[in-house]
Amino acid sequence: MKARFSLVSLVLLLALFFAGVAQAVKPDEVLQDPALEARARALSEGLRCMVCQNQSIDESDADLARDLRVLVRQRLVAGDTDQQVMDYIVSRYGEFVLLKPRFSLRTALLWGTPVLLLLAGGLFIVLNARSRRPASGSTLSAEEQAALDKMLSE
Amino acid sequence: MVETGHFALVLAFALSLVQMLVPLVGARTGNQRLMAVGGPVTVTGFALTALSFAALASAYAGSDFSVASVWENSHSLQPMIYKITGTWGNHEGSMLLWVLILTFFGALVAVFGNNLPSTLKANVLAVQGMIGAAFFLFILATSNPFVRLNPAPIEGRDLNPILQDLGLAIHPPMLYLGYVGFSICFSFSVAALIEGRIDASWARWVRPWTLVAWMFLTGGIAMGSYWAYYELGWGGFWFWDPVENASFMPWLAGTALLHSAIVMEKRSALKIWTLLLAILTFSLSLLGTFLVRSGVLTSVHAFATDPARGVFILCILTLFIGGSLALFALRASRLTAGGLFHPISREGALVLNNLFLTTATATVLVGTLYPLALEALTGGKISVGAPFFDLTFGPLMLPLLAIVPFGPLLAWKRGDVIAASQRLMAAFAVAIAAMLVTGLFIDGASVFAALGVGLAVWLVVGALTDLAVKSGFGSVAPAIMLRRFAGLPRSVFGTALAHLGLGLTLLGIVGTLCFGTEKILSMHPGETVDLSGHTLRFEGLSPRKGPNFTEDRGRFLLMGADGNADGAITSAKRFYPVRQTVTTESGIRTIGLSQLYLSLGDENNDGSVVVRLWWKPLVTLIWGGGLVMMAGAAMSLLDRRLRVGAPAKRRKPAAALATPT
Numbered sequence: 043m044k045a046r047f048s049l050v051s052l053v054l055l056l057a058l059f060f061a062g063v064a065q066a067v068k069p070d071e072v073l074q075d076p077a078l079e080a081r082a083r084a085l086s087e088g089l090r091c092m093v094c095q096n097q098s099i100d101e102s103d104a105d106l107a108r109d110l111r112v113l114v115r116q117r118l119v120a121g122d123t124d125q126q127v128m129d130y131i132v133s134r135y136g137e138f139v140l141l142k143p144r145f146s147l148r149t150a151l152l153w154g155t156p157v158l159l160l161l162a163g164g165l166f167i168v169l170n171a172r173s174r175r176p177a178s179g180s181t182l183s184a185e186e187q188a189a190l191d192k193m194l195s196e
Numbered sequence: 197m198v199e200t201g202h203f204a205l206v207l208a209f210a211l212s213l214v215q216m217l218v219p220l221v222g223a224r225t226g227n228q229r230l231m232a233v234g235g236p237v238t239v240t241g242f243a244l245t246a247l248s249f250a251a252l253a254s255a256y257a258g259s260d261f262s263v264a265s266v267w268e269n270s271h272s273l274q275p276m277i278y279k280i281t282g283t284w285g286n287h288e289g290s291m292l293l294w295v296l297i298l299t300f301f302g303a304l305v306a307v308f309g310n311n312l313p314s315t316l317k318a319n320v321l322a323v324q325g326m327i328g329a330a331f332f333l334f335i336l337a338t339s340n341p342f343v344r345l346n347p348a349p350i351e352g353r354d355l356n357p358i359l360q361d362l363g364l365a366i367h368p369p370m371l372y373l374g375y376v377g378f379s380i381c382f383s384f385s386v387a388a389l390i391e392g393r394i395d396a397s398w399a400r401w402v403r404p405w406t407l408v409a410w411m412f413l414t415g416g417i418a419m420g421s422y423w424a425y426y427e428l429g430w431g432g433f434w435f436w437d438p439v440e441n442a443s444f445m446p447w448l449a450g451t452a453l454l455h456s457a458i459v460m461e462k463r464s465a466l467k468i469w470t471l472l473l474a475i476l477t478f479s480l481s482l483l484g485t486f487l488v489r490s491g492v493l494t495s496v497h498a499f500a501t502d503p504a505r506g507v508f509i510l511c512i513l514t515l516f517i518g519g520s521l522a523l524f525a526l527r528a529s530r531l532t533a534g535g536l537f538h539p540i541s542r543e544g545a546l547v548l549n550n551l552f553l554t555t556a557t558a559t560v561l562v563g564t565l566y567p568l569a570l571e572a573l574t575g576g577k578i579s580v581g582a583p584f585f586d587l588t589f590g591p592l593m594l595p596l597l598a599i600v601p602f603g604p605l606l607a608w609k610r611g612d613v614i615a616a617s618q619r620l621m622a623a624f625a626v627a628i629a630a631m632l633v634t635g636l637f638i639d640g641a642s643v644f645a646a647l648g649v650g651l652a653v654w655l656v657v658g659a660l661t662d663l664a665v666k667s668g669f670g671s672v673a674p675a676i677m678l679r680r681f682a683g684l685p686r687s688v689f690g691t692a693l694a695h696l697g698l699g700l701t702l703l704g705i706v707g708t709l710c711f712g713t714e715k716i717l718s719m720h721p722g723e724t725v726d727l728s729g730h731t732l733r734f735e736g737l738s739p740r741k742g743p744n745f746t747e748d749r750g751r752f753l754l755m756g757a758d759g760n761a762d763g764a765i766t767s768a769k770r771f772y773p774v775r776q777t778v779t780t781e782s783g784i785r786t787i788g789l790s791q792l793y794l795s796l797g798d799e800n801n802d803g804s805v806v807v808r809l810w811w812k813p814l815v816t817l818i819w820g821g822g823l824v825m826m827a828g829a830a831m832s833l834l835d836r837r838l839r840v841g842a843p844a845k846r847r848k849p850a851a852a853l854a855t856p857t
Contacts, residue, residue, distance in 0.1 A: 068797075069718045069806060090579045096437050098581065101430055141581030148576055152566045156559045156588050163551045171539055193539060 067100065071108070073115055082115050085127055089114070090141050098141060110135075198263055201251025202342035205292075208244040208299070209332035211237050215302075215325030219318035223390075231314050234321035235306040241328065242296075242303035249283075249296045252341050256283045262348030265289060265341045271354040271774055273744040278360045284368050285359040287489065287505075288341035293369065294485070295331045297376040302328065305380060312397055319387035320380075327379055330512045338505045354744065354774035363423030367416060371443060374413025375481040378450060380405040382478035385471045386520050389527040394471070399461040402474065404833055406457050410450045411829035417443055418822030429780030429795045431810045433708070433818055436582040441564045442484035445557050449477040452553035455546045463608060465535040465543055468528050469550070475524060479517040480557070486513050487564075538610040545603040545611075552596040559588050597651055597702065601658025604691050605665060623661045627654035641710065648706030655699030659692045690832030694825045701821030707790075707814030714811075718804040724755065728811040730792055731755040732765070737805065745772045747781070750796045750805060754785060767796040789814050 067086075073079040083100060089110060091102035099107035099114075110131070117127045131139060143149045215237045222230025252265075257279050261267040269286040270279055278285075284293040302324040309317045335341070384402050388394045420443070425433045434440065453473040460470045490506030537543035563580045570576050601623060605616040617624075631650030634641050664670075666688055667681035713728045721736035735751040747770040756762035767783030783794040790813045797806030 067716050069716050072716060088581075088583045090581060096435070096579075096581060101432070136577070138577045138579055141579050142583035142587065143578045143580060148570060148574065149566075149578065152562060152580065152584075153588075155562045156555055156592060159555045159558050160551065160592070163555060167547055167551065 067111065068108070071111055071115065073119065078115075078118050081124060082111070082118055085114050085118075085124060086111055088128075088141050089131060090139050092135065092139060110139075197251050198255050198260065198342055198344070201248040201255075202340075204244040204251070205248040205332070205342070206336065208241050208248065208295075209329065209336060211241040211244065212299075212325045212328035212332055215241060216322050216329050217325075218322075219325075220322035220390075223315040223318040223322070226315075228314065231318035234318050234325075235309075238299070238302045238306040238321050238324070241325075242299035245292075245296050245299045249292055252289060252292060253280060253283045256280060256289075259352065260348075261350070261352050262344050262346070263341075264343045264345050267345060267349050267352050269355050270352040271744055272351060274355060274360065275743055277362070277365065278355055281364040282355045282359070285355050285364050288335070288339045290368060290372075291331065291335050291339050291489070292341055294372055294376060295328060295335065297369075297372050298324070298328055298331065298379060301376060301380050305383075309401075312401065313395070315391060316384075316387055316395075316398070319390050320383045323383035323386045323390075324379065327383070327516065330515070334505075334508050334512065338508050354772065357745070357770070357772040357775060357777050357779050358427060360744075360772075361423065361427055363419065363427065367419045367423055370412050370419055371416030374409050374411075374416050374450075375443075375446060375484065377405060377409025377412060378446060378453075378474070378478040378481050381409070381453065381474040382520070385474040386523060388471060388531075389520075389523045392527055392530045394467050394531055396464075399457065399464070399470075402470070403454075403457045403461050406450065406454050406474075407829050407833050410447070410454050411826050411833075413443070413447050413450060414822055414829070415826050417447055418819045418826075421822075422819045426782050426784060427779075429782045430808075431782070431793045431795070431812065433705075433815070436563075436585045438564050439488050441560050442487045445560050445564075446477055446480040446484060448553050448557040448560065449473060449480050452550045452557070453477050455549050455553075459543050459546050463535045463537065463543060465537060466547070468531055471528070471531070472524060473550075473554075475517075475520045479513075479520070480561070482513050482516060486510060535609075537608070540606070540613055541611040542603060542606040542608050545599060545606050548599060549596065549603065552592055556589055556592045556596075559592065560585065563588070594651070597655060597698070600655055600695055600698070601661065604662045604688075604695075619665050620658060620661055623654060623657035626657045627651070638711070645706060645710035648702065648710065652699045652703035652706060655702065656696050659696035659699065662695075663688070663692045686835040687832045690828045690830075690835065693828030693831055695828075697821040697824030697826075697828060699821070700817045700824055701819075704789075704814045704817030704819075704821060708812045708818065711813045712810060712815075715807075715809045717807055717809075718800055719807050720802075720804045725807070725809060727792070727809050728813075730787075730811065732792075732794075732809070733761075734805070734807070735764075737799070740768075742770070744774065745770045747771065748796075748799075750783075750807070752783065752794060754792070765792065765794050767794045769796055786816060789816050789820075791815050 067083075073082060086100035087098050089099045091097045091099045091104055091107040091110075093104050093106050094102050097107075099110045114127055114131070117130055122130070128140075137144060143152065145153050215234060218237070219231050219234035222228070222233065252263075255263045255266050256270055257276065259266065259270055259272045259279065261270075265286060265288045269289075270282045274282070282289075284290040302321060305312075305317070305320055305324070309320070312320070381402050384398060384405070388398055417440075420440070421433050424435070425431065453470065456466050456470045456473055459466045486506070486509045490503075490509055563584055567578050567580055570578060601620055602613070602616050605619055606613070627650045630653040631646045634649040635643070635646035638645075663681070663684070666684055667677050669677055672680070715725060715727050717725060719725065719734040721734055724731055724733045731754070733753045733755055735753055737748045737750050740747050740749050747768040749766050749768045752765045752767070753761040754763045754765060763785065765783040765785045768781040770779045770781055771777075772779070780795055783796075785792045785794075790811070793810040793812055793815075795808045797808060799805050
């Protein structure tokens with residue numbers, strides 16, 4: 043099974059790199075209940091196809107992606123919540139399968155970058171504007187200075 | 197001919213060594229004759245590179261399979277257009293295109309840069325020479341396109357079928373014109389750091405280059421997006437694929453550069469920041485080249501994977517990024533900071549623009565490289581895909597897009613937000629109305645969809661408001677208004693068009709993502725399917741033979757309301773025997789601004805065929821908006837003030853002075 047799997051994945055990898063064949067979801071996979079199907083599609087978009095590069099199982103044509111899609115739908119039909127389905131898939135395939143990594147110590151920097159940079163940049167701009175103000179030689183009255191500080195702090 | 201090309205390439209490498217050393221020494225010692233060497237050497241280097249490229253292209257056009265690169269990437273039965281575009285549809289050829297564009301831009305500086313201070317020009321050409329030398333060496337040492345095969349094979353191995361498309365003729369050259377265009381901004385920045393000063397001619401030169409590079413990069417990305425959309429056959433227009441991110445990061449940084457360069461040119465403020473951004477933008481272009489060429493991130497785009505090349509480019513990357521940043525750290529403090537401004541002013545708005553764009557760039561960068569870094573450092577494997585970028589990049593764009601219409605309406609130095617808001621009242625009202633109409637009257641519209649439509653309309657009407665206000669709408673007689681409108685500087689039109697294009701792109705994205713519909717089904721010939729009010733009848737499959745492929749064509753008739761056929765859509769499964777690959781040729785029918793997108797799947801045992809069908813409302817606006825942005829950049833370039841040469845000649849006596857307007 044293992045050997046066959048790696049051979050299959052190699053072939054699929056090649057097929058995916060060199061061909062634009064992408065049919066993804068097949069008609070026979072689609073669930074009868076449109077609400078359930080919509081949830082399945084939404085979940086699929088967040089799950090990585092393990093044998094392809096950077097494709098979700100919703101877009102991928104690979105057999106493994108198809109298996110995962112079917113699995114997601116089976117769990118949904120069985121009555122799982124979205125969270126339960128994701129937990130189940132992660133417990134079987136690891137966090138690698140999530141296209142949106144969960145927040146943890148090792149992804150802290152990833153998630154933190156936008157927030158930290160925005161704050162640091164904003165702070166830098168404000169401080170820079172403040173420190174340069176007196177050097178400009180402009181004479182502000184106390185009122186103007188107060189109004190300015192208010193504006194800056196907003 | 198092939199050997200001539202090879203020889204010319206080696207000669208071009210040798211000249212690039214002269215180009216990087218002699219003018220630099222000349223500028224250092226103040227020797228005019230040494231500095232003057234730079235120009236002719238640069239132009240000759242470009243001529244030789246062009247000759248080399250022409251030699252390779254003619255080998256491709258003539259299917260000379262004794263050349264290894266041609267043998268691997270071409271076939272005698274290919275249509276001529278793909279034989280020629282195949283020249284850069286592979287690693288070796290595309291790197292040659294890269295240096296061709298690099299030397300072309302260098303030659304432009306050499307020819308039209310007579311109004312530059314001679315030391316600045318010499319230093320700029322020297323830095324261009326350094327970049328050129330590194331890449332010439334890279335090509336000659338690891339990716340030589342002129343390697344011969346003996347004995348020569350009789351037939352070639354065909355070009356990757358995905359690349360056998362008109363997109364290849366447009367996308368890579370445009371993308372490279374963008375990537376490499378930023379090298380000029382980089383060279384100007386490094387030259388300024390070497391000299392330790394920035395003068396007025398610096399800003400006046402860097403801004404148009406940024407515009408040119410940005411314009412082509414915008415076009416290249418838009419074209420690449422449309423190409424992926426119709427060629428890959430699953431109807432997506434942006435995948436947050438690492439290779440896409442590689443081109444998107446320089447675009448984001450370049451957009452920030454474009455805006456900070458305006459402040460620098462008009463108000464001689466933000467000098468140091470602009471210089472740093474110019475360095476970072478080109479560094480991201482180099483990083484993009486590295487990511488794509490090294491195969492570090494294997495993705496659908498990767499068609500060259502070779503560790504030797506990767507290590508080589510990594511060295512180039514370290515040398516140029518590390519070197520320029522070290523130089524920046526050493527010298528930046530010598531540069532004088534420029535003019536002061538109130539936080540509420542056009543400068544202030546542009547600073548805010550830079551803050552958000554830089555953060556967005558960093559977010560994309562970290563998201564793209566994080567899995568690699570984590571795996572290298574801890575061995576842990578995670579994936580960072582579209583949902584991550586949607587969740588981080590999206591919220592960063594919202595405030596940025598919301599403040600876009602304010603920027604052009606604020607005055608320099610000290611602006612008045614209240615006055616600007618009053619002028620934007622109409623745009624605001626229209627945007628709110630659009631939001632309400634979307635939310636209340638369109639079935640299935642989410643809050644997000646309404647918000648998106650509102651924001652897009654806000655951008656479009658805001659851009660038009662800027663033009664209206666500047667031509668005196670409402671305060672002067674219509675005749676005077678018209679005259680003022682016609683007399684507005686081109687750069688004002690450029691700004692308005694670019695912002696309008698952004699709004700259109702956003703509208704297209706929101707329309708497609710929020711109101712698009714999809715159907716997946718098996719169809720027998722003669723069956724019909726309905727999707728969002730359009731009826732399609734499947735006519736059946738028919739085999740067809742192309743020059744170097746065979747295909748099964750599915751024909752669908754679009755049924756009009758009266759029951760008669762209203763045009764046909766065909767989609768095909770193509771088989772390329774040489775490479776043993778199958779591709780899907782999607783069928784697209786444009787209706788107004790929207791498209792019906794159809795893609796053929798496998799045949800079932802019962803004779804039916806799997807069909808995927810999408811209705812993509814307003815989808816053409818995504819790329820149409822990109823074209824409008826390009827038009828905006830072109831319009832700005834036509835501004836008399838920016839025409840390099842012309843204005844400088846008129847103002848020669850004042851060339852050393854900043855000219856605040």
